[in-house]
Amino acid sequence: MKILLLVPVLLAAVTLPKPAPQPIAGEHDWTVDSVHSTCVFRVKMHGDAAVFLGMFDTVEGAITLDPTKPADGKIAITIPVDSVHTHDAKRDGHLKGPDFFSAKENPTIEFHSTKIEKKGDSTFAVTGDLAMAGKSHSVTVQVNRIGEGDFYGKRVGWETEFSIKRSDYGMTYGMDKNALGDEVKLMVAIETVQAK
Amino acid sequence: MELGQVLTAALWTLPGAALALLLAALFGGRIVPLAAAAGMYLTYGLVRGWPAWPHELWTSPNATEWLLWSVVGAAVLALCETLGLWRARVAVLFALPAAGGAAWLVLQKIVARWTPGERWLSLCGVALAGAVAMIALRKLWTGRASAALPAIVLAMALTFDAMLLGIGHTGLMAQMAGTLSAAICMALVPSLWGRSLVFTPANATWVGLAHVLFLVTGVRIADVQWPAAVLAGVAPVLPLLAMSLATRRPALWVAFAVSIAAVAGIAAVLVQSGY
Numbered sequence: 001m002k003i004l005l006l007v008p009v010l011l012a013a014v015t016l017p018k019p020a021p022q023p024i025a026g027e028h029d030w031t032v033d034s035v036h037s038t039c040v041f042r043v044k045m046h047g048d049a050a051v052f053l054g055m056f057d058t059v060e061g062a063i064t065l066d067p068t069k070p071a072d073g074k075i076a077i078t079i080p081v082d083s084v085h086t087h088d089a090k091r092d093g094h095l096k097g098p099d100f101f102s103a104k105e106n107p108t109i110e111f112h113s114t115k116i117e118k119k120g121d122s123t124f125a126v127t128g129d130l131a132m133a134g135k136s137h138s139v140t141v142q143v144n145r146i147g148e149g150d151f152y153g154k155r156v157g158w159e160t161e162f163s164i165k166r167s168d169y170g171m172t173y174g175m176d177k178n179a180l181g182d183e184v185k186l187m188v189a190i191e192t193v194q195a196k
Numbered sequence: 197m198e199l200g201q202v203l204t205a206a207l208w209t210l211p212g213a214a215l216a217l218l219l220a221a222l223f224g225g226r227i228v229p230l231a232a233a234a235g236m237y238l239t240y241g242l243v244r245g246w247p248a249w250p251h252e253l254w255t256s257p258n259a260t261e262w263l264l265w266s267v268v269g270a271a272v273l274a275l276c277e278t279l280g281l282w283r284a285r286v287a288v289l290f291a292l293p294a295a296g297g298a299a300w301l302v303l304q305k306i307v308a309r310w311t312p313g314e315r316w317l318s319l320c321g322v323a324l325a326g327a328v329a330m331i332a333l334r335k336l337w338t339g340r341a342s343a344a345l346p347a348i349v350l351a352m353a354l355t356f357d358a359m360l361l362g363i364g365h366t367g368l369m370a371q372m373a374g375t376l377s378a379a380i381c382m383a384l385v386p387s388l389w390g391r392s393l394v395f396t397p398a399n400a401t402w403v404g405l406a407h408v409l410f411l412v413t414g415v416r417i418a419d420v421q422w423p424a425a426v427l428a429g430v431a432p433v434l435p436l437l438a439m440s441l442a443t444r445r446p447a448l449w450v451a452f453a454v455s456i457a458a459v460a461g462i463a464a465v466l467v468q469s470g471y
Binding site for chain 2: 090093094096097098099102104105106134135167170172173176
């Protein structure tokens with residue numbers, strides 16, 4: 001009879017969902033340290049009379065990149081649109097609104113790599129899909145590995161600069177009379193900490 | 197936004213309003229809703245580029261573009277009713293599903309992230325508000341010998357919508373609402389030299405839906421505040437209540453009716469501005 005008491009336990013062991021196995025982080029898996037990462041954008045304005053700089057305060061994501069096998073690498077970066085910061089609350093609101101990012105519909109800017117090639121000792125050509133404001137386009141950017149060090153965990157720094165046309169993403173507002181330029185330069189500086 | 201920028205933005209509505217006037221002049225007053233919607237389409241194209249077609253929006257929805265197409269669709273339905281292709285009673289029965297369908301199209305991307313309860317509550321609320329506005333504004337028309345007063349009230353309501361949207365950080369939607377308002381005002385122009393204004397209850401139904409959709413979309417994807425949206429939302433319905441109190445319609449009552457709509461609209465703008 002006592003063996004019958006084991007039946008529910010055995011059944012439970014068979015039927016209860018098992019937790020998905022957690023992937024073990026390798027030495028080339030990095031998590032973006034959002035506190036020490038930023039994305040600055042630069043756009044010409046007022047008939048090319050001046051340039052304007054703004055930034056996204058939060059950059060999140062993960063990087064897997066073995067310098068000896070870059071083709072196996074993956075880069076996934078997410079920037080919450082709500083973190084846009086231009087030192088003017090009204091302008092921030094306009095950028096988050098439907099004239100530009102429509103943040104309530106499209107709350108994040110996302111980049112997912114599709115191809116990584118090594119171009120130099122610490123330089124990589126990264127191709128991927130950049131999605132924002134409900135549209136996605138493939139871009140290729142040059143990513144530089146700045147260096148590495150130990151500071152509350154092993155860290156590696158990365159940076160890239162590239163330009164996009166905001167009209168490709170449907171953000172054409174303010175282009176009449178060249179009030180705000182079409183070409184936007186993005187400067188992204190990321191610090192990653194080794195994933196655990 | 198500085199005054200110069202506001203005026204520049206307002207200028208962009210003029211080609212659309214002129215197109216509406218041209219179409220109304222060529223094809224008659226009955227085409228006013230479609231002419232106004234065509235004017236809004238032109239404004240959208242000039243300001244942001246031509247919108248995606250509805251079949252393209254199924255796979256890649258965009259609230260502003262669905263708003264545009266919803267207003268165009270409502271204008272087509274209004275034209276069908278004006279031309280006698282379907283009865284007024286059918287149009288009234290259709291108000292709720294039309295408002296619900298338009299609300300879903302416009303807000304689908306946002307409500308997809310909500311819980312099913314929040315989603316249905318919100319969409320049903322918008323559908324109900326839209327249907328009430330459509331039917332109430334329709335009622336405002338019925339039995340009126342002149343269509344000028346309701347047209348003025350509705351043009352005013354859309355102007356207040358445009359102001360709220362502009363203050364609520366969306367110039368594009370402000371220009372869309374502004375174009376509709378300007379197009380209705382343009383439609384009044386031929387009536388000045390004797391041609392009677394044909395602005396039917398069907399047109400009121402259409403403008404009622406556009407009015408609610410502009411405000412709800414402004415709240416959901418821009419920064420229009422709920423209290424301001426509610427004040428602006430009821431503004432064109434208030435004259436209906438005032439007129440119902442008058443056994444006759446002396447000029448004083450008409451002035452009072454327009455005034456309370458204006459006061460509600462101004463209050464909405466003040467609330468949105470933070471005063």
